[in-house]
Amino acid sequence: xxxxxxxxxxxxxxxxxxxxxxxxxxxxxxxxxxxxxxxxxxxxxxxxxxxxxxxxxxxxxxxxxxxxxxxxxxxxxxxxxxxxxxxxxxxxxxxxxxxxxxxxxxxxxxxxxxxxxxxxxxxxxxxxxxxxxxxxxxxxxxxxxxxxxxxxxxxxxxxxxxxxxxxxxxxxxxxxxxxxxxxxxxxxxxxxxxxxxxxxxxxxxxxxxxxxxxxxxxxxxxxxxxxxxxxxxxxxxxxxxxxxxxxxxxxxxxxxxxxxxxxxxxxxxxxxxxxxxxxxxx
Amino acid sequence: xxxxxxxxxxxxxxxxxxxxxxxxxxxxxxxxxxxxxxxxxxxxxxxxxxxxxxxxxxxxxxxxxxxxxxxxxxxxxxxxxxxxxxxxxxxxxxxxxxxxxxxxxxxxxxxxxxxxxxxxxxxxxxxxxxxxxxxxxxxxxxxxxxxxxxxxxxxxxxxxxxxxxxxxxxxxxxxxxxxxxxxxxxxxxxxxxxxxxxxxxxxxxxxxxxxxxxxxxxxxxxxxxxxxxxxxxxxxxxxxxxxxxxxxxxxxxxxxxxxxxxxxxxxxxxxxxxxxxxxxxxxxxxxxx
Numbered sequence: 001x002x003x004x005x006x007x008x009x010x011x012x013x014x015x016x017x018x019x020x021x022x023x024x025x026x027x028x029x030x031x032x033x034x035x036x037x038x039x040x041x042x043x044x045x046x047x048x049x050x051x052x053x054x055x056x057x058x059x060x061x062x063x064x065x066x067x068x069x070x071x072x073x074x075x076x077x078x079x080x081x082x083x084x085x086x087x088x089x090x091x092x093x094x095x096x097x098x099x100x101x102x103x104x105x106x107x108x109x110x111x112x113x114x115x116x117x118x119x120x121x122x123x124x125x126x127x128x129x130x131x132x133x134x135x136x137x138x139x140x141x142x143x144x145x146x147x148x149x150x151x152x153x154x155x156x157x158x159x160x161x162x163x164x165x166x167x168x169x170x171x172x173x174x175x176x177x178x179x180x181x182x183x184x185x186x187x188x189x190x191x192x193x194x195x196x197x198x199x200x201x202x203x204x205x206x207x208x209x210x211x212x213x214x215x216x217x218x219x220x221x222x223x224x225x226x227x228x229x230x231x232x233x234x235x236x237x238x239x240x241x242x243x244x245x246x247x248x249x250x251x252x253x254x255x256x257x258x259x260x261x262x263x264x265x266x267x268x269x270x271x272x273x274x275x276x277x278x279x280x281x282x
Numbered sequence: 283x284x285x286x287x288x289x290x291x292x293x294x295x296x297x298x299x300x301x302x303x304x305x306x307x308x309x310x311x312x313x314x315x316x317x318x319x320x321x322x323x324x325x326x327x328x329x330x331x332x333x334x335x336x337x338x339x340x341x342x343x344x345x346x347x348x349x350x351x352x353x354x355x356x357x358x359x360x361x362x363x364x365x366x367x368x369x370x371x372x373x374x375x376x377x378x379x380x381x382x383x384x385x386x387x388x389x390x391x392x393x394x395x396x397x398x399x400x401x402x403x404x405x406x407x408x409x410x411x412x413x414x415x416x417x418x419x420x421x422x423x424x425x426x427x428x429x430x431x432x433x434x435x436x437x438x439x440x441x442x443x444x445x446x447x448x449x450x451x452x453x454x455x456x457x458x459x460x461x462x463x464x465x466x467x468x469x470x471x472x473x474x475x476x477x478x479x480x481x482x483x484x485x486x487x488x489x490x491x492x493x494x495x496x497x498x499x500x501x502x503x504x505x506x507x508x509x510x511x512x513x514x515x516x517x518x519x520x521x522x523x524x525x526x527x528x529x530x531x532x533x534x535x536x537x538x539x540x541x542x543x544x545x546x547x548x549x550x551x552x553x554x555x556x557x558x559x560x561x562x563x564x565x566x567x568x569x570x571x
Contacts, residue, residue, distance in 0.1 A: 026306040026349065032375035033534070034417040035467050040374075055466045057371065060306075066343075069309065073374060086310030086354070086368055090320055090361040 022063030025084055029057045029073065040075040044068045101282040102140075103127040106258060108275025110148040112174070112268060119173055120149040122273060124180070130281070136188055140200060144180045148264065148273065149173070154215070176211040176264055180204050182243045194251045200258075205240040208265055239263045241270075247279070254279035305346040308368055312340045312356055323358035327351045328365070382570040384410045384422060388540065390564030392430035394447065396557065399432030402446065404562070406430075406453065412570050420459040422473070428453045430542070430562050431484070441491045449484030449500050449517070453477055455525040455542075469531040474524070477542060481519035507550065517558075518547040527566065540566040 025044075029037040036057030043050040044064050053059045073080045103126070110122040128142025151173040158168040182204040190196030241262015247254045260273040308327075312320040319340025326333040327347050336342045344354070347368075356364045386408045393401040410424030431448040455477040461469040481501045489495035498505075503513045521544050529538015541563045545556035 023307040023309065023343075024305060025309075028369070028371040029374050030371040032373065032377070032379040034373075034378065035533070036371075037374055038466060057466075075374065080374060082372060082374070084309070086308055086366060088310060088312040088323075088325075088354075088356050088364055088366050090312060090314050090323070090356065090358060090364055092314065093360050093362055 021066075023061070023066060023068065025059075025061040025064050025068070027059055027071075027084065029053055029059070037073075037075055040073055043072040043074070045070040045072055045081065098132050100130045101127065102130060102142075102254065102279055103282075104142070104144075104254065104277050104279030106275035106277030108273060108277075110150050110260075110271060110273040112150045112152060113270045113272070114152055116152050118149065119151050120175075122146070122148045122275065124275060124277070126180070128182075130186070133185075138186050138188065140182075140184050140186050142182050142184075144182065146176075146178045146180050146206070148176045148178070148271065150176075150271065171216040173214045173216070174211065174268060175214065176268075177209040178206045178211075178239070178264060179209060180206045184243055184245075186247075190249075194249070196249045198247050198249065199245070200247065201242070201244040203240065204243040204260065204262065205238065206262070206264060208237040208239065211265065236265060239265055245277070247277075249281060252281045254281055304349055306349055308344040308347050308354065310342055310354075310366075312336045312342065312358075314361070320358050320361065323356055323361070326355045326357075328353040328355055378414060380414050382412045382414075382534075384412050384424065384568055384570045386410070386424060386426065386566060386568035388564050388566030390428070390430060390540075390542075390562045392432060392560060392562045392564075394432040394546070395559045395561050397434065399434050399447070402431045402433045402448070404429040404431060404564075406564070406566070408453075412459070418461055420461070422457040422459055424453075424455050424457065426453040426455065427451075427482075428479075428562075430544070430560055432560070436490075443488070443490035443493075445486060445488035447484070447486050447500070450482045451479045451484075451521070452482055453479045453542075457525065457527075461531070464530065467533050471527075471529050471531050471536055471538065473527040473529070473538075473540070477523045477525045477544065479521040479523070479544060481517060481521070486516065515549045518549040521546055523560070529566070534570045536566075536568045536570075538566055540564060 029040060031037050036055070038053055038055050038057055040053045041050055042053060042059045044061060046068065047065060049061060049064060051059050051061060069083060069085050071082050071084050073082055105123070105125045107121050107123045109118045111118065124144045124146040126142050126144025128140050131139045133139055151171060154170050154172050155167050156170060157165055159165050182202065184200040184202035184204070186198045186200040188196055188198040239262060241260055243258065243260050245256060245258030247256035255278045258275050258277050260271065263270050310325070312323045312325070314320055319338070320336060321338055321340065323336045323340070324333060325336065325342045325344065327344060328351065330348065330351060332344055332347055334342050334344055352367060352369055354366050354368055356366065386406070388406050390404045390406060391401045392404045393399045406426045406428035408424045408426030410422055412420050412422045414420045428451050429448060430451065431446065433447070434445040436443040455475055457473045457475040460472040464470050484500040486498040486500060487495060498516060500516050501519050503515045505514055505516070507514055523542055523544030525540065525542045527538050527540035529536050542560070544560040544562070546558040546560055547555065548557040
């Protein structure tokens with residue numbers, strides 16, 4: 001008798017561990033309004049073990065087969081098979097390259113400080129290298145060809161053939177081709193491997209390739225000195241200033257805005273420009 | 283003796299059952315972006331020493347995880363560490379309901395405070411959209427027709443004077459909703475946001491002892507200015523303000539108290555600075571489809 005009882009005790013005590021051989025599964029269901037799904041019948045796929053979700057949408061299975069990985073949920077609307085597995089998706093660690101190439105092109109406007117507007121859009125084309133300095137910083141020297149077009153109005157004294165001096169207002173258009181070397185630093189924030197934003201700023205130097213100042217004839221008077229004139233712009237070819245911009249990077253395609261504050265030539269007032277640009281990071 | 287053994291037995295069984303209730307097993311699979319299994323990743327239950335390594339198919343099984351445990355931390359060489367909430371509920375829909383149509387109606391008490399107007403009953407009816415951003419946050423822009431006016435009363439022993447403002451306005455409250463779960467299908471909802479408004483029509487009626495009752499249009503430019511400039515209206519049609527409210531949502535029905543605090547610009551030969559302030563407080567019922 002005693003033996004039987006001891007066996008029984010042993011059996012009962014081990015049954016706890018025996019029960020733990022199966023899986024204890026727990027979960028919670030909600031609907032598309034984030035409300036708990038109560039009173040839904042949940043069945044372990046491939047067995048006849050089932051339970052009903054409580055007021056808070058919770059369900060609990062004891063001693064489910066080790067192989068079970070899906071659940072059949074029967075609610076008022078329709079039956080659904082749901083995976084009971086915890087899905088983990090891992091991203092590869094992003095190790096940015098120390099050195100990479102990029103190319104950019106942009107179109108926008110260029111204005112001189114006392115300018116009035118734009119007659120033709122400005123554009124630029126160029127390529128550069130990205131030198132990684134730290135996790136968030138890199139140095140991005142580049143070489144660009146820039147075409148700028150600016151205009152303003154000027155008042156000039158004109159002497160007519162019959163000896164009168166009068167003021168004439170003339171449109172002055174500047175057309176400039178330069179080579180620019182921006183030495184910008186970029187501050188980068190990448191949320192994912194291929195998606196991020198970079199803010200760049202730094203000095204640039206420019207070299208004037210060619211430039212013209214076109215003075216248009218005055219529209220309401222004619223005569224002496226009132227003829228189109230073109231003057232070569234460059235005495236001093238070197239200029240420079242400050243460059244800044246913001247670029248978004250989506251799967252290696254760059255797009256954003258870039259701006260300049262600087263001087264093209266000593267012959268010309270300071271210039272500001274803003275361009276929309278697109279590019280590619282290799 | 284028998285009794286003691288029986289007691290021990292029952293206790294042991296009870297403890298086993300209790301322990302079974304307090305733990306759960308977590309089964310899962312680790313893959314990379316392309317769905318390829320990650321072999322040999324370490325899966326650790328946060329705040330415990332329970333951990334395992336994924337097998338050749340990326341599968342893992344964590345036994346006897348305490349039910350209080352919230353997260354598992356997955357690490358693997360060359361991969362970003364992932365933290366997964368194992369208690370997050372499973373939504374039985376491919377995606378949450380992001381957009382719903384909202385209808386709303388309510389009764390309001392409204393008064394103009396700067397010149398001490400009395401409260402006048404008004405109403406609002408509206409339609410709008412709810413854009414659910416998360417379980418907690420939603421954005422609910424509405425378009426409402428609202429009557430929010432006031433009454434100015436002056437009286438002494440011999441003389442009585444009453445002026446009633448009843449404008450009808452088109453209000454556009456841009457509500458941000460914040461939900462807190464109260465019960466199984468019930469939320470506590472706080473709302474707040476800016477309101478833009480446009481005056482549609484409305485009249486001021488006034489009269490008193492020994493006076494004939496008169497009417498003025500509020501928004502029509504029909505009052506000559508003192509200095510002979512262009513005609514002006516009493517109030518400028520455009521207004522801005524704030525709205526705030528608290529309510530209880532049961533399923534899709536929201537019942538609550540909503541207030542508005544609106545600036546009103548008086549118009550005298552152009553838009554002047556706001557010179558009246560309209561305080562509104564009322565009950566509102568809304569339903570989202």
